[in-house]
Amino acid sequence: MSETLPPPKLVLLSLRLAPWLLAATLALGGVASLASLLFSPADWRQGETVRILYVHVSAAWMSLFCWLVLAGAGVAVLWRRCIFSAAVFEATAWAGFWFTALALITGSIWGRAIWGLWWAWDARLVSELILLFLYLGALSLPAALENRFAGIRAASILALVGLVHLPIIKFSVVWWISLHQTSSVFARGESRLPNEFFAPLLLMALTYLLLYGTLVCLRTPVAYQRFLATPLVALPSATALPPVAPPSAAADDGDNS
Amino acid sequence: MSQEWAFVLAAWLVSAGVLGGQLIVAWHTRKTTDPHQPTDTHQTTNQKPQKKHPEAPAAKR
Numbered sequence: 001m002s003e004t005l006p007p008p009k010l011v012l013l014s015l016r017l018a019p020w021l022l023a024a025t026l027a028l029g030g031v032a033s034l035a036s037l038l039f040s041p042a043d044w045r046q047g048e049t050v051r052i053l054y055v056h057v058s059a060a061w062m063s064l065f066c067w068l069v070l071a072g073a074g075v076a077v078l079w080r081r082c083i084f085s086a087a088v089f090e091a092t093a094w095a096g097f098w099f100t101a102l103a104l105i106t107g108s109i110w111g112r113a114i115w116g117l118w119w120a121w122d123a124r125l126v127s128e129l130i131l132l133f134l135y136l137g138a139l140s141l142p143a144a145l146e147n148r149f150a151g152i153r154a155a156s157i158l159a160l161v162g163l164v165h166l167p168i169i170k171f172s173v174v175w176w177i178s179l180h181q182t183s184s185v186f187a188r189g190e191s192r193l194p195n196e197f198f199a200p201l202l203l204m205a206l207t208y209l210l211l212y213g214t215l216v217c218l219r220t221p222v223a224y225q226r227f228l229a230t231p232l233v234a235l236p237s238a239t240a241l242p243p244v245a246p247p248s249a250a251a252d253d254g255d256n257s
Numbered sequence: 258m259s260q261e262w263a264f265v266l267a268a269w270l271v272s273a274g275v276l277g278g279q280l281i282v283a284w285h286t287r288k289t290t291d292p293h294q295p296t297d298t299h300q301t302t303n304q305k306p307q308k309k310h311p312e313a314p315a316a317k318r
Contacts, residue, residue: 015287018287022280022284025280033269037265037269048259048261049261049264051265051269052264052265052269055269055272059272094279095279098275098276098279102271102272102275102276105268105271105275106268106271106272109264109267109268109271110264110268112264113260113261113264208276211276214280215279215280215283218280218283218284218286218287219283221287222286
C-alpha cells in the first residue's frame with residue numbers, strides 16, 4: 001500500500017547547503033579569530049580579558065536567537081503539523097542549548113577574571129540559567145513522550161510560553177541591581193562599545209550565525225528521517241485511509257470488541 | 258603568559274571545543290544518513306495508526 005517519494009525539497013536543499021555553510025563558517029571564523037585575538041586592542045580597564053567578550057556575547061545572542069527560531073518552528077508545528085518544522089525545531093533546540101551553555105561557561109570564566117567569582121546569583125546569570133533549563137525541557141519533551149511528534153507539539157507550546165522569558169533576560173540588568181554590566185553594544189553616548197571592539201564582535205556573531213545554519217542544515221535531515229521512521233501522533237483524521245484489513249476480518253474485529 | 262591570557266584561552270578553547278564537537282558530531286551523523294531513503298507517504302501527522310487485526314478471527318472462519 002505504501003508508495004515511495006523522494007524527500008522534500010527543503011531537506012535536500014539543507015543537505016546541499018551544509019558543506020557550503022561549513023566552509024563559510026570556517027573561513028569567517030578564522031578571520032574573526034584573528035581580528036579578535038591579534039588585531040583587537042586590550043581594554044584599558046579589563047586588559048586582555050576583554051577578548052572573552054567576542055565568544056561570550058556571540059553565544060548569548062545566539063541563545064536568544066535560537067529560542068525565537070524555536071518559537072517560529074513551534075508555530076508551524078502546532079498550526080500546520082509540519083514534520084520539516086518539527087525537524088528544524090529539534091535541530092535548533094540542540095544548537096540553542098549549547099549556545100546557552102557556552103554563554104554561561106564563558107561568562108563564568110570572565111566573571112572569575114573580573115569579579116573574582118565563578119558564579120553569582122545575579123538576575124542576568126540566573127535568567128540565562130533558566131533559559132538553559134527551558135532548552136532542556138524542549139529537548140526532553142519529545143524524548144519523554146512515546147510519540148515523538150506529540151512531544152514536539154508539547155515542546156512547541158513550551159517554546160511559545162518561553163518567549164516571555166526573552167525580555168526578562170534582556171532587561172534583567174535594568175530591572176534589578178546587577179553585577180553584570182548593562183548593554184553597551186547598542187547603547188548611545190560614552191557607554192557605547194568602541195568600533196575597534198564592535199567590528200570583531202560583529203564578525204564573531206556572524207560566524208556563530210553561520211555555524212547555527214550549518215548545524216541546522218546537518219541535523220534537520222537526520223531528525224526528519226527519524227520522524228518518518230517512528231509512529232506519528234493519532235489525531236483526528238483529515239483524510240480517510242484505505243482499509244488495510246479485508247472486510248471480513250474487520251467485521252470479526254467488530255464482533256470481538 | 259599572563260593570567261589574563263590564561264582566562265582568555267580557557268574561554269576560547271571551551272568555545273572551540275564545544276562548537277567544533279557539535280560540528281563533528283552533526284557532520285558524522287549526516288554522513289550516515291541516506292537522503293534518498295524511501296519515505297512512507299501514508300505516515301502523516303493527520304492519520305490514525307493502523308490497527309493490526311489478530312490472526313484469531315480469521316482462523317475462526
